[in-house]
Amino acid sequence: MKARFTIVCLLLSGCAGVQSALDPGGDQARALFSLFTLMMWVCGFVYAVVAAGLGWALWRAWRRRGADARADGSVTHGTDGRLPRLMPLAVGAIVLPLTVLITASFFADRALFATRAQPALEVRVTGHQWWWRVQYRDPSSGGWIETANELHLPQGQTVRLVLGAADVIHSFWVPNVAGKLDMIPGRTNVLDVTARRPGWFRGQCAEFCGLQHAHMALSVKVESPAAFRAWLAAQAAPAAAASGRGAAVFATACAACHAIRGAGAEGRAGPDLTHVVSRRTLAAGTLTMTRGNLQGWIAQPQAIKPGTSMPAIPLDPADADAVASYLMALR
């Protein structure tokens, strides 16, 4: 039955997805997919053997159906005569596939950590209720380039993700790229990922973290190293100095929680908004990035993502328009 799943999956062709462990786009995911395939064959074979045993028992009962198929007080005086010969066979039949799988698992595990000895680009990802803080080291200045809810990876290069959590336990999971690793307050976990296939992938928090655990998604873009460097340089650039009504509204109503580098806003409670409109989604994957969604999110965050930490700040329509226009310029 297990082996049939792979076939069903291929038929449904739903497994080729942006958040699928069955469609590996990175070295770590590929190692795990190979292990999974081996497991499917071995486990499928074992299940077939058990089913055959049951089938044999049923067939013998079927042949005897009728008068014999009810309680008549008679008993078969079976013995354990064949036990000494059958037991080593049975034990061997179980131990052998398990040994194969334990060995394969050991080697897959080693493969996941093969890159640990080599240097790699370091990115800090911190889980918050219910968004992701993503920080790259600025190679020129040595400071942090901060963004949120979106991770860019250079194709073919190993990235070392340094995972932490600010409040409760979260878990970083981008199935197309690698297995998951928990983000635990008070601990730092390190996950090496080597993405191979360019394109957009989706990750999701995989440890229940409260009310909006279901809406804590991460957009992951795998691009050529040149495109990656260009993106990083654009993210490093500060925003233009604040001016205009929108900036003023922002400074009063939003800067306590949100940062815009270069515009004097330095709030750390919420995501960095320096280049917010360069991102694909809003509210950790909940909405696509459009002006309408942005304005709607600012106006009614609790309606879209009930329980989110962002309060509904009442703004009159002109102010709301102004701040939305201001933010839309932050690419």
Add this chain to the structure above:
Amino acid sequence: MTPDTDRCDRLSLTWRDPPGWWGFLTTVDHKRIAARYIVTVLLLLFLAGMLALDMRWQLSWAENTRMGPQLYNESFSLHGSTMLFLVSVPAMEAMALWLVPLMLGQRNMAFPRLGAFSYWLYLGGVLTLWVAHALDVTPDLGWFEYPPLSGPSYAPGHRADIWAQMITFTEVAALCASVNVAATILKMRPPGMTLARMPVFLWAMLIASLMTILSMPAIMLVTSMLIADRLVSTHFFAPAANGDVLLFQHLFWFFGHPEVYIIFIPATGFVSSIVETFARRRLFGHHVLVLAILAIGCLAFGLWVHHMFAVGLPRLGNDFYTAASMAIAVPAGLQIFCWIATMVTGRMWLATPMLWVLGFVATFVLGGLSGVMTASAALDLQLTDSYFVVAHFHYVLVGGAMFPLFGAFSYWYPKATGRLMSERWGRTAFMLIVGGFNLGFAPMHLLGLMGMPRRVYTYPAGMGWDGLNQIASLGSAIAVAGGLVFVANALLSYWRGERAGADPWGASTLEWAGESPSPPWNFAYTPVVDSLTPLWDAPTLRVMDGVAIERREVIVTSVVDAAPLYRQKSAEPSIWPFVAALAVTAMFLGSIFTPWAIAAGALPIAAALTGWFWPQRGRARTGPLRVRS
């Protein structure tokens, strides 16, 4: 030896309960207490099933707005907590409580009042959780509420305290039941039932009880530590104050993993009994089955880190737990081998209980194989916390515990009620439940591999998950319908079922020796046992006399050889278990709100225990015991 009516009348006078409500509150009849457990368990199974259907409806369409996050989180927390703490383990305890004295030819358990106490305390736990739900203080952080999410900073209010205290109730109840079962099995076996002649069912209940005693303290400790963090500002799990959130996970899963084997091992006892009867031959590889249960019982304590593979612990340690977690497939696989060998070499016939065994093998083995996949520390990094592991644990719990429970219920129903359940409706229920369950949970393997995490109240459109979720919902609904058919069959058969004699299935073990339903005193004489299959091996069962009739008395025997040692007075009906349970309930509930409840609550408990243990009886009498054939 057929007891005469005069003997039965005198036994009835000694062993009957007081009438009416007083009898209800004071009974120490293990069969009545077990029946209470079963009724409560079935009701909770229904409620948990309704929660499950609710969640499945919510997940049948992407971005469904029918359930908000708060309600959904409460639902899966309540579903999981109810099924694991209030249904699965108590159901196994109930079967032990009911069957152990019957299978041992005894008139009651070793500690009759402790059995009553364990039920009342369990009921306290049930009410703690479900009345809290009615009052909208439902726990909402899952069935293993990890700090810091469940700590004082992120879970204000009392929801998490109610969850933690519900666990304390059920764990004390489980400890009491386990001590009772273990003592009875070890010290109250019929003369001649040496350990080598003890049925696999009793081995299973013994090992499960010992495992409970060893693992429950861990969870009582960890939930008390959580309450302490929340109530009196200790910092066991607060990272900012040098606490460690992983300590919670280690302590919880040190209990949590044996817990699932505490649920599974009694099921292997049911399956062994049913297979022996319906294959009409002694179990193939009896010693292998017993050793397998022992091996599972020991190994189960060395696997818990496989629940923490994604936490980031040292890799070499993880590899050890991978090997250990896969190794437990060896004894489990050998059990499957022995049962199938019994079926093949016997003369199997397919009544409803045997159908459930077939459903168990087909379903549980699938769950075991998906467990082998999750046992790999590497592969688990993709599978854990996704719908794959949801599929896995439902396959092993439903296939490995629920299906044997349904089979056991059908099998021993005639002994409990004197009537047979309808075979036709039994087959219908079987097909609906097994078919519906597999249709419902097989797609979840794929959903997990396709990236759907667990514990999400909704998911975005365009992920490709909608169709599989709908199939899962359909299958679950079919299974629930089958469950309703099963319960309807049980209820209707109680009044209209075909009457059953003492031994409708032609079974081999002692519980089938007495009449159906069992009278309050179970057996008029003490059976003497010469083999593993006493009812098959002699034209009539050898019995012995000497245990008193005019007062409640049981026989105590030695641990290994079951040689009679002495007669022990057996407890009369008493109100003290109920009173003690009330006192303990008051203390547990009070300590949700203030630590002073522990001091204040100790006084009524001391009073109740004083009443309970007040010496009333003379010393045990010794005298000659006669063997009569």
